[in-house]
Amino acid sequence: MKKDAKKEPLCNSIAGEGCGLKKVINIVGGKWKIMILCVIDNNETVRYGELSRSIAGITNTMLANSLKELEKDGLVERKMYNEMPVRVEYTLTDKARSLIPILLELKKWGEDNL
Amino acid sequence: MKKDAKKEPLCNSIAGEGCGLKKVINIVGGKWKIMILCVIDNNETVRYGELSRSIAGITNTMLANSLKELEKDGLVERKMYNEMPVRVEYTLTDKARSLIPILLELKKWGEDNL
Structure with a gap:
């Protein structure tokens, strides 16, 4: 196996809660949150109804919960x-x-x- | 809202299967696959047993299925x-x-x- 001179490993402690990558996956993992960010990014400002119509297949519960979590995590205002x-x-x-x-x-x- | 001069929107068609971002989320979404990539990246070459011991909480079924999918998607050999x-x-x-x-x-x- 070729050995690259790596500056930094992807994760130092996989199980540890401190891994920045794991934190990112935790807050934007799953397809809905990324999609929600996409729609808001495309429109700058989006109303709830527009979000609901723009994301095919999302239920009201999923959308409302995802928005609450994104707000709590400081990504959405x-x-x-x-x-x-x-x-x-x-x-x-x-x-x-x-x-x-x-x-x-x-x-x-x-x-x-x- | 401040309007940035954006070169490229995050997603052109949210519901469309063609979105590259959605494809990425589909193949590495969820915490296990990223963790598996992390462990292999840290060690260059990893045996199944090492993977199983390195990732706290993963079941054999989850690990075996994730590895199969990562192999199918061309990320793991x-x-x-x-x-x-x-x-x-x-x-x-x-x-x-x-x-x-x-x-x-x-x-x-x-x-x-x-």
């Missing part, structure tokens, strides 16, 4: 406007925006390799 | 040696190796942001 009917809009936080370029690289890799 | 007892070793393919730098960026992002 929820803004409620006191209008009638009530308007709720979602945007990406700066933290989420800093993740987008890496997701784009993953996307590019997927297009080239899968 | 399985080599069987005609010895007694039979020796089975796993290594990363070049395709998987080209994914590692992006996973390292994700890891770095996780360490900085989560």
